[in-house]
Amino acid sequence: MDTLKIMQTAIRGRWAVAAIFLANGFLTGAWAPQIPVVLTRLDISKFTLGLLILLFGAGAVTAMTWCGHLISRHGSRTVLRWFGLIGSFGLLVVALAPNVPLAAIAMFIFGGSIGGMDVAMNANAVVVERRLSRAIMSSSHGFWSLGGFAGGALGGFAIQSYGHLAHAMVVTALAFAVIAVAVRYLVAEDKPQVTNHHKFALPGNPLVYLVGLMALLTMISEGAVLDWAALYLQQELGTDLAIAGLAYAAFSGVMAVMRFAGDGVRNRFGAVTTLRVSALVAAAGMLVAGLAPSPWLAISAFAFCGFGIANMVPILFSAGGNQEGMSSGTGMSVVTTMGYSGILVAPSAIGFIAEHSSFGPIFVALSGLLVVVFLMAGLAHRAEFAPDPAPAE
Template sequence: MSPVAGASRALRAQFFVLGVMFATWGVHVPTVKGHYGLGEQALAIAMLASGAGALMALAQAGRVVGRWGPRSVSAAMGVLCCAAIACLLAGAGYAGLLAVMLAFGITGSLLDVAINTEATEIERLAARPLMSGFHGMFSLGGMAGASLGSAAPALGLTPQGHLLLASGLGALVVLAASRAMLPVPDKAAEEKHPLSLPRGPLLLLGVLAAMGLIAEGAMYDWSVLFMTQERASHASTAALAYASFSGAMAAGRFGGDWVRARLAPRRLMRASGVLAALGMALALALPSPVAALAGFALVGIGLSNVVPVLFSAASQAPGVSPAHGIAAVSGVGYLGMMAGPPLIGLVAEHSSLGAGLVVVIVFAVFMALSAKRAMRS
């Protein structure tokens, strides 16, 4: 096996573990809330602590990855990220939870930048699109993590036991996989200034990433509630909303490299925005639960390659290193991801959840219209 092929397999394992960790946290949000006796506001602040940690880390991610390399950073941050998940229920005080969530945000975002930087190098060496497939492993990891979490009680695992099992296995995979990663030449170590607000093309890429992540988060956070509240669906049917979206997104990402090899980035971005907008419009316009599930699946396919395409474009931005470009776009994207749920919730509170989800259509149309300006080809 060639070093590039071995590194590619190792990197897929890293993306998979990151997806499992995020899903494991998501599965245990109710558990954390009950363990610490939190209200909605206190839980939201804990989530914001994770976002704040991510933004803090992204401000230095280019320098850190440039100095130490993706291989070392992914090994260290991957293990620490898994350790943070293992400690979610370890304490009894709210301050301890905030510290754990802050650490989760810091380590998860640094791991994210490191493996995406490695992905751009592997894609360059292989001379063919690979980024979508890597992100497909993140989606697959999310599905696997959620499945393990739902099966844990039947397997006799306590919540703490599940956290220890998932994080322990994740840390072992990260350590083993990092050994096969390639050393990535990066000029980020020569750059002395921390990340600042991106400008020009990078800012537009970041804005598009934010819109894509807001739309993606809206599906994860609100689609099930939309089915029960707006379409009067049974709980078992409503649960399919998450499955239809995430399954379609995973499929779209695994097929995305084949598509990227045949479509220019701007054309793919334009098509992605149009498909996501049409899917959301279908889900909102027709009263049938089946139509809503079909619409959510179209949104998943439409959004599946937005982040991979934007990260690839950011890694090729002139004048900055790949790590700095990815960190800059990720930073703006995280800001959008943090602001998105309150924005949709605010609209839903004063109107309806369906009205709030119109945001997805607006942002998807903006992505389609901005593709030509944002992409060089």
């Protein structure tokens, strides 16, 4: 009876954390079509916009740094409740900012809430995996991509028809409603492990940093599509805001489908082979997007890129969490921190380059970074493992 009750609680927790992933992706996707609006509404340059997006990344990485400590003391369920409910208001705060200084503060808060939510929801998904004795991480990221697709696809049309503020208010209401219901059913750890944070030692295994570098290169490309694809289609390929918002939506939608299929593909072909093929597909998509003469070809190319990138990050996170000679938490923290640093550094650099060049060559250059991941794919061999079988009872 107790076993049945535990399993039922875990299944509810599995769908609850999936709903949080969905809401986080929806908020992130809804931000993409708001980016061109910020540029015109505040009358700023691409470089200044890049700095504002940099603050989003800074907020995210700052929260991620503290989130591990908070989870160790209070558990992932409690921390996810805090960040989730606060994070649902992040986009609205940005949309309400009337000038650059307040927009800067709003972006830092928005990034921090999304970043903290990200770490806590991934940590909670691991708790659910242990309870269910099966992997749910890839499909959880699939729900995130599904949310990103919905946010990006509907955002451009909503902003064009009803204005950026009405769009932000509806997004906030929907995200808050989903999160408020989901947090009631999240699974808690048996006992949060309070660790000593006075000493910090870097892992000695150099392989984990190379895996982190691959995550960094992959997430630079993913972040570039989120932050700049809509502006690229609008300013350089001459489409309207509604169509421009479809770039990230197509990227995210295809990524969602592939992430739901990711565990099966990886089990069939192996993590390293899947990573190699994925990196080549992503590089080809990014290359065509950068050279595209029309918006619809660019949108199709971004979708193809999403097909490739979909399972690269989950495989690299898995490789980081299974390094020899270190705990899974230590390896995972190195890879995730390095990976998310791509979202911190890339946007402002891309904005600066775009001021003096154009977005097309930038996307072409990003395809080269994905080729580097293809060449390094063998280093992710620690992701080649099978989940422990469920106990027979």
